[in-house]
Amino acid sequence: MAGRAGTGGRSVTSRALQVLDAFDSTAPRLTLSEIAERSGTPLSTAHRLLGELTAWGALRRRPDGRYEIGRKLWDLGLLAPVQLELRQVATPFLLDVHTATRDTVHLAVREGRSALYVERVSGRESVPVVSQVGSRLPLHATGVGKVLLAAAPDDVVDAVLRAPTRETRHTVVAPARLRRELAEVRRRGYARTAEEMSLGTLSLAVPVRVERPAGPAVVAALGVVVPSHRRDLLRLVPVLEVAARGIGRELSRVHAFH
Amino acid sequence: MAGRAGTGGRSVTSRALQVLDAFDSTAPRLTLSEIAERSGTPLSTAHRLLGELTAWGALRRRPDGRYEIGRKLWDLGLLAPVQLELRQVATPFLLDVHTATRDTVHLAVREGRSALYVERVSGRESVPVVSQVGSRLPLHATGVGKVLLAAAPDDVVDAVLRAPTRETRHTVVAPARLRRELAEVRRRGYARTAEEMSLGTLSLAVPVRVERPAGPAVVAALGVVVPSHRRDLLRLVPVLEVAARGIGRELSRVHAFH
DNA sequence: CGATTCCTTCCGCTGAGTGGGAGGCTGGCC
DNA sequence: GGCCAGCCTCCCACTCAGCGGAAGGAATCG
Structure with missing residues (x-):
């Protein structure tokens, strides 16, 4: 120089x-x-x-x-169309879920090897959660993450399972066990986590699907986060499923129109 | 050249x-x-x-x-701190109002001669409204705008009244009448509009105040937009006031802490 | 199949951006 | 009070990075 x-x-x-x-x-x-x-x-x-x-x-x-x-x-x-359409379509449904349950509701999409939170509705008395709109969290340690990972291509799954980060002492990091969990998520249609991302919270999530020429595709995940003491978490599965189907239906309609 | x-x-x-x-x-x-x-x-x-x-x-x-x-x-x-704190504090209250009324709820601040919409919660069946988060609307033709204008310094009021735009055939553009309306807003503590920004909708708004050393200051406006056929709009005044006071209280607490 | 519109690539010229350094300001320490 | 260290602001000669005219494709149309 x-x-x-x-x-x-x-x-x-x-x-x-x-x-x-x-x-x-x-x-x-x-x-x-x-x-x-x-x-x-x-x-x-x-x-x-x-x-x-x-x-x-x-x-x-x-x-x-x-x-x-x-x-x-x-x-x-x-102005960024970061899932702009998805957010516009989904927000009313998130509100519906929030109104019905008063819990913190999230909508996330997969971006590379992370879950990107694109929308969130949280009440006042909700548990403090790490996720914010725009934040990225690991795919293997959250409810929405597992749902997205369960629908991801093999190379993404392989990459994530190669080095899963440990977020809390409950985070599942054993690749074999994660693979079993993903299979279970696919079978049951929802994912559940217990204190795997932050202590004191449970999460539940379901996939948002749209019909594509090549068959249904998972475009997002819809989930709730609740305090650990809640015992009735699985009762929310149908609530989330109804909302997720509604979002998928609206998305198909918007796409067809467009 | x-x-x-x-x-x-x-x-x-x-x-x-x-x-x-x-x-x-x-x-x-x-x-x-x-x-x-x-x-x-x-x-x-x-x-x-x-x-x-x-x-x-x-x-x-x-x-x-x-x-x-x-x-x-x-x-x-x-990352922009555009009213970041205000938004974080206010969002739960907007949700409360939305849950109670199912209407479209807005939070706006004054930016120069416009009302800047910083947050919004809208349901599914709500009337379509022009406002979006990030959009700017005139101060003289919306509920939140009138609330903000009623609390603005004289030079801003003068500037706005010099050339009020006509948005619909119901927009009030006569400076004298607008001044009377602003006085009324200050006296009653809320603003109401009827189809002044877009046909088919009514709006109602109240100020969000925080205590300052120099006395209370209006930092934002909280409002709802409803379809024109609704007759019970004024019943929402207490709902909005409770939420606005809650927001103001939280803001003071956060500021004191900081 | 020529006309039109829009996008992409190339390349020589030059003045706008660059960054070392000088100078100011503030606050902490002796 | 004087010194020093850490920031920030401003200046200016050098030069190379960006500039944009123009030519060459690609796509669409009547």
């Missing part, structure tokens, strides 16, 4: 996108120097880029000098 | 941000040429930028060749 300038701009447009990459859910508010370090950008460059991004509205400067994601990115993010 | 190159890059980082600006809620899916035109970017430049943005994940290429906002921007957008 003898020269003085112009070595930057690897391949993405300016370093602006690298700067944005410095932000994630574990670090939503950052100082200039943190951003510079996390994004591997020289301080002065980061400073200028942050100024431009802030002027555009992608970021916002807090009174304490830190930067955070701004309203414009929020707006744009809401 | 005699030269050939390098005239671009006005002031924002690359044209990438201009390209992103081409997307809005009225145009969430665009072709290359549409984007080039909407953003005032030469076709080949737009093409390259779109490639980079797509590689980064900001955009996604649809099977039909169009571009749309991608998952990465969705992720980042969810």
Whole structure:
């Protein structure tokens, strides 16, 4: 590095996108120097880029000098069709389930080797749960995850079972046992977990299916999370199934129309 | 413009941000040429930028060749603290109201001269409403808007009353009458509209207040939208007030804790 | 089958972005 | 109070990354 300038701009447009990459859910508010370090950008460059991004509205400067994601990115993010149709169709059904049970209700899809939570309805007195809209949780340790994994292609199952993370002392990490569980999920049509992701909670989930030319396909999973002391969890299976069928039916209708 | 190159890059980082600006809620899916035109970017430049943005994940290429906002921007957008705390605190209360009334419930804040809808809970059989999370509606034609406007500084009120848009034939656009209505909203503690934003719907809204050193401040508005044939709308006032007070109380607690 | 529209790729030019460094500001420590 | 360390802000000469005109495909249409 003898020269003085112009070595930057690897391949993405300016370093602006690298700067944005410095932000994630574990670090939503950052100082200039943190951003510079996390994004591997020289301080002065980061400073200028942050100024431009802030002027555009992608970021916002807090009174304490830190930067955070701004309203414009929020707006744009809401335009993302990340399961937009699925969410719109499913939300009323999630509300129905929530109204009937007062429990925390989730809708998740599989994204690679994770369960991506795309929608959530949670009441006030619900147990605190780790999942949030936009968060990704392992496929082998949650109800919705098991449902999605049970419907996933073999290579995904193999990849997940190769190194299942241990989340709590109840997490099932033995590949053979996980395979048996997945088979059971397929047979029974629902998945159940007990304190496998977070202590103190049970979960129950069912698949959301749509009819495809090649046969029914699992496009999402619908689940509830309840405190451990609840004994009647399996009574919710029919409730979830009704809602899941409703979602599947609506999705088919929307697709046919489109 | 005699030269050939390098005239671009006005002031924002690359044209990438201009390209992103081409997307809005009225145009969430665009072709290359549409984007080039909407953003005032030469076709080949737009093409390259779109490639980079797509590689980064900001955009996604649809099977039909169009571009749309991608998952990465969705992720980042969810990090935006756009009333994040308010939303988290308020959502359970919105659910309570929805459970009690089965109506469409909104939470909005004032942003400049618009009402910004930050959260929404709508049932299945609800009337179709124009508002969506992230959308902005005029302050003078909706229930939540009037509540927010009634609590806004004078210069905002003046600016809005200078040129109120006509949304339907029932929209109140006479400044004098609007001022009288705002006074009434302040006096009674709620706002009501009848088909002023969209035909076929009524709305009702109350302010969400928090205690500040300088006295109570209106930080948001909580409202419902119902079909026009409903006659018992005012019965919902106490329901909304209870929820609004609950939200205010929670907000104060969170702030004190922080 | 030529016309039209839209997308993709190429490549020489140049000025916009780059980043080292100087300078300011703040707060903590001796 | 003086010094130092950690941040942030600003400046400016260098240069190479982005720019965009233009040509070449691909797809659609009448």
